[in-house]
Amino acid sequence: MKTQTTLNKGKPDGGASDPVMRIRGLGHSYGERRVLEGLDFEVGRGELMCVVGPSGVGKTTLLECLTGLRRPGEGEVVFDGQRIEAPPRGLAIVFQDYSRSLMPWLSVLDNVVLPLRSAGLDKAERERTALEALAEVGLSDFTGHYPWQLSGGMQQRVAIARALAYRPAVVVMDEPFASVDAQTRADLEDLLLRVRDHLGITVLLVTHDIDEAVYLSDRVLALGGKPAGIRELLTVDLPAPREQVSTKALPRFAELRSQVYRLIRDV
Numbered sequence: 391m392k393t394q395t396t397l398n399k400g401k402p403d404g405g406a407s408d409p410v411m412r413i414r415g416l417g418h419s420y421g422e423r424r425v426l427e428g429l430d431f432e433v434g435r436g437e438l439m440c441v442v443g444p445s446g447v448g449k450t451t452l453l454e455c456l457t458g459l460r461r462p463g464e465g466e467v468v469f470d471g472q473r474i475e476a477p478p479r480g481l482a483i484v485f486q487d488y489s490r491s492l493m494p495w496l497s498v499l500d501n502v503v504l505p506l507r508s509a510g511l512d513k514a515e516r517e518r519t520a521l522e523a524l525a526e527v528g529l530s531d532f533t534g535h536y537p538w539q540l541s542g543g544m545q546q547r548v549a550i551a552r553a554l555a556y557r558p559a560v561v562v563m564d565e566p567f568a569s570v571d572a573q574t575r576a577d578l579e580d581l582l583l584r585v586r587d588h589l590g591i592t593v594l595l596v597t598h599d600i601d602e603a604v605y606l607s608d609r610v611l612a613l614g615g616k617p618a619g620i621r622e623l624l625t626v627d628l629p630a631p632r633e634q635v636s637t638k639a640l641p642r643f644a645e646l647r648s649q650v651y652r653l654i655r656d657v
């Protein structure tokens with residue numbers, strides 16, 4: 391089992407000691423509009439990195455380029471030694487809108503099983519893998535329910551289980567907790583930290599919430615400027631394990647929070 395204390399992969403030049411993703415000279419334009427320019431950084435294996443920046447800066451565009459959903463205009467993204475041209479196996483994506491990502495006519499179990507059909511597993515293996523992933527997110531007692539019978543937070547846990555069932559090396563999440571209430575959000579943040587520690591996966595997460603970015607991250611990637619580049623790749627040197635009340639009460643948490651706030655505000 392990995393612990394958060396071993397997961398601080400940052401190097402001063404934006405590199406990582408054991409990189410799972412390398413981003414080199416990444417840039418992108420929509421027509422004449424230049425959105426991203428000259429991004430160079432690495433994501434360490436097992437690292438949790440949050441991407442922050444003002445609205446419209448290019449966070450989603452960056453995630454799309456990193457996952458192979460969008461081909462960047464310039465530069466390259468290398469995942470486990472292979473240049474990404476399309477969404478690779480070993481990389482799972484979780485979006486904000488769980489209500490549109492789950493199939494309402496399928497049970498919780500079948501929603502998690504569905505994408506495993508292309509994974510070359512037989513029916514019994516698919517079910518076993520899906521049940522393991524549902525246990526990981528604490529939903530073993532709800533496998534026969536339908537998504538519409540669950541709360542928003544539980545539905546997002548199903549979406550996370552579906553991503554985990556693939557046994558990905560990297561999970562990419564775009565504002566995954568933005569549509570739930572504050573308490574559920576805190577619970578899902580802690581679930582993500584537990585799952586990351588337990589499975590040793592790498593997580594890249596876009597968020598507008600500065601507290602969330604500091605609380606979750608090993609490093610925070612702050613985007614800024616027009617076109618956007620890396621304003622800073624900030625190492626979060628908070629002790630592990632993180633805990634909602636005691637971690638957020640630390641003076642260092644407040645310092646880091648102000649630092650990230652300033653990075654986002656001073657565009």
Ligand SMILES: Nc1ncnc2c1ncn2[C@@H]1O[C@H](COP(=O)(O)OP(=O)(O)OP(=O)(O)O)[C@@H](O)[C@H]1O
Binds near residue numbers: 425443444
């Ligand atoms: N498909 C597209 N075609 C043209 N312009 C786009 C497209 N997608 C995004 N843009 C523009 O590119 C810029 C960056 O958008 P993006 O969605 O990546 O930013 P963001 O930081 O994720 O924004 P937000 O925080 O508001 O979600 C914005 O100005 C947006 O209007």
